[in-house]
Amino acid sequence: MVGVVFATASAEAQPFPAENFGDTTDIPVPADYDGDGITDIAVFRPSTGTWFVRNQFNARWGQNGDVPIPLDRDGDGRPELIVYRPSDGTWYSNNPATGVVESVRWGIASDIPVGRGAYWMSR
Ligand SMILES: [Ca+2]
Ligand SMILES: [Ca+2]
Numbered sequence: 001m002v003g004v005v006f007a008t009a010s011a012e013a014q015p016f017p018a019e020n021f022g023d024t025t026d027i028p029v030p031a032d033y034d035g036d037g038i039t040d041i042a043v044f045r046p047s048t049g050t051w052f053v054r055n056q057f058n059a060r061w062g063q064n065g066d067v068p069i070p071l072d073r074d075g076d077g078r079p080e081l082i083v084y085r086p087s088d089g090t091w092y093s094n095n096p097a098t099g100v101v102e103s104v105r106w107g108i109a110s111d112i113p114v115g116r117g118a119y120w121m122s123r
């Protein structure tokens with residue numbers, strides 16, 4: 001048979017771990033924010049433009065309508081906080097490790113950022 005999943009008694013006894021983090025309107029932005037090789041739980045809250053990285057930091061970067069995309073642009077193993085703002089076709093980057101902020105206009109309002117952003121824009 002194809003597409004049938006069988007659960008064993010041990011699987012039922014060990015459900016996957018779950019916890020609440022974030023709000024119903026938050027956008028998940030998991031990434032390895034501290035560079036330890038383990039993806040960290042994180043959300044972007046559009047209403048306040050705040051990134052909440054569990055057990056690490058909160059940072060205001062972005063605004064309602066932005067598409068949050070954590071990407072490691074400088075190759076140090078930790079992502080920069082990046083938002084794409086469709087209203088002005090601009091990417092805004094904030095490196096929490098160095099404090100360096102940058103922006104580049106690349107796109108127009110009707111564009112969809114590729115990669116992770118494409119998924120979130122379709123929500
Ligand atoms: Ca990590
Ligand atoms: Ca980086």
